[in-house]
Amino acid sequence: MAKKGRSRRRPDRRASDDSFDRLLSGWRRTEVRRGSEWSVQPVGPGRSDKPYTCPGCGRAIEPGVAHLVTWREDGVLGARADLEARRHWHSHCWNIF
Numbered sequence: 001m002a003k004k005g006r007s008r009r010r011p012d013r014r015a016s017d018d019s020f021d022r023l024l025s026g027w028r029r030t031e032v033r034r035g036s037e038w039s040v041q042p043v044g045p046g047r048s049d050k051p052y053t054c055p056g057c058g059r060a061i062e063p064g065v066a067h068l069v070t071w072r073e074d075g076v077l078g079a080r081a082d083l084e085a086r087r088h089w090h091s092h093c094w095n096i097f
């Protein structure tokens with residue numbers, strides 16, 4: 001009896017959660033930094049209402065200041081965990097990271 005190889009469908013890794021989709025709906029881009037893929041989403045002026053600490057320089061990003069939100073695309077814990085671990089950066093700090 002001949003065995004037939006069954007072709008398995010690869011599951012789509014993309015999560016389909018409402019808030020997740022909404023966060024991703026902006027003009028996001030993917031960049032490679034230090035061998036990893038990162039999602040980079042700009043936050044426009046006036047779009048944030050609390051201060052963040054930039055991991056690049058350790059200084060505050062004042063509320064309302066345009067900056068970038070980044071998160072890893074290739075984390076082992078999955079897209080949602082990556083998104084929850086997102087970081088806020090000054091645009092210029094991200095560029096020299």
Ligand SMILES: [Zn+2]
Pocket residue numbers: 054055056057058059089090093
């Ligand atoms: Zn910074």
